[in-house]
Amino acid sequence: MLNQQEKATSSQTSPYSAKWKWEKRHVLLLIALVLLALWYFIPKIKTSPSLQKGIAHLSTIGGLLFAADSVIKLAQ
Structure with missing residues (x-):
């Protein structure tokens, strides 16, 4: 019983897990590429x-x- 629990917890903490999360470095890399x-x-x-x-209307x-x-932030 304990071996099964240890296997379950060790598989959850694996560095090769399938979950991927957006981090600040990924966003910065994407901005740099753009x-x-x-x-x-x-x-x-x-x-x-x-x-x-x-291009002439970019400031507008x-x-x-x-x-x-600003309006969206006020409405929240």
Whole structure:
């Protein structure tokens, strides 16, 4: 009986468990990869006429998102 309990607890603490959890380092790595991709594609984005309209309105979009975030926090 004790051997079965020991096996169960040792399998739960295994470093190779199937559970994966988002950590701060994973988020930072993802942000770094996105920024590297943007750095690579920024010349193509700047010359694209369809995206120049969106680039011109980035400050307005950012302000609206910031305001929406503030309103959501107030509502909670």
